[in-house]
Amino acid sequence: MTRRGETIELAVLGLLHEGPMHGYELRKRLNLMLGWGRVLSYGSLYPALKKMLRAGLIEDTKEATTSRRPRIAYQLTEAGNVEFQRLMSEVGPTAWEDDTFDIRFAFFGRTDMEIRLRVLEGRRSRLQERLEKVQKQLAMTQEEVDRYAAELQRHGVESVEREVRWLSELINAERTEGQRDIPPGQKTNTGQSQG
Structure with a gap:
């Protein structure tokens, strides 16, 4: 399956968790x-839906109009x-690539914390690599480009830096939340289990 096809499949399966939808509503x-x-x-959309129907991932029902x-x-x-779970x-x-990260993030509520953390950390890592490359290119081409091209490059760097900060905040929040999510039977207060 192509990456775009897999992205559409993931998005459709995630949306259909909310309940049945028509093609128009799915597209919207x-x-x-x-x-x-x-x-x-x-x-x-429709070729993806037909493929998913043939694979038995979704089913369709006809409604009289x-x-x-x-x-x-x-x-x-x-x-x-x-x-979907797979x-x-x-x-x-x-x-954590650009094509799929946003879709996966939209359905993070249905994902285990460890998986969320690994995806967020992978995305942050990928963006940090991209940021280093862009900053090096920016430093090398600073004198060679006009001010508008330089502004566009600077804007790109700032956008990636902003997303890296956002991801770091999400990762910290996940870890903090993970510490609070220890099952009640495992939390202790002066050696006794809390229920």
């Missing part, structure tokens, strides 16, 4: 999720739920 929600720079067309064509609602199957538990490089 996916476009909001993907952001202003990446618009999902029906030409990309006043028009000639029935409306089709899609819903998650048990196999789709298992696939995709969300991946912590390798594809989990």
Whole structure:
């Protein structure tokens, strides 16, 4: 499966956790999720839905309408739920790349803390590498570019620095929350279990 196809699949499966949705609603929600720079067309959505139907990850139901064509609602199957969990538990490089990170982040509430931490740390690491490269290029080309090109490069550096700070704050919050989430039977107060 292509990376874009896997991203669409992950997003659809995640959205269908909320309940059945029509193609129009899925497209609208996916476009909001993907952001202003990446618009999902029906030409990309419907082939992905058909593939997911064939794989048994989702099922469709036809609803009667006043028009000639029935409306089709899609819903998650048990196999789709298992696939969603599998995709969300991946912590390798594809989990923190630009194409998939935002979608994964949108569904972090359904993910284990350890997985969230690994994805956040991977994303931060990747951005720090990118930041170092961009800063080196900026230093080398500072005299060679006009002020507008330099401003654009500076803006890029600041954007990455801002995301690195944001990720660091999220990681710290996850770790702090993880310390609070110790099961009640394991918390002790003067040697006694709290319930």
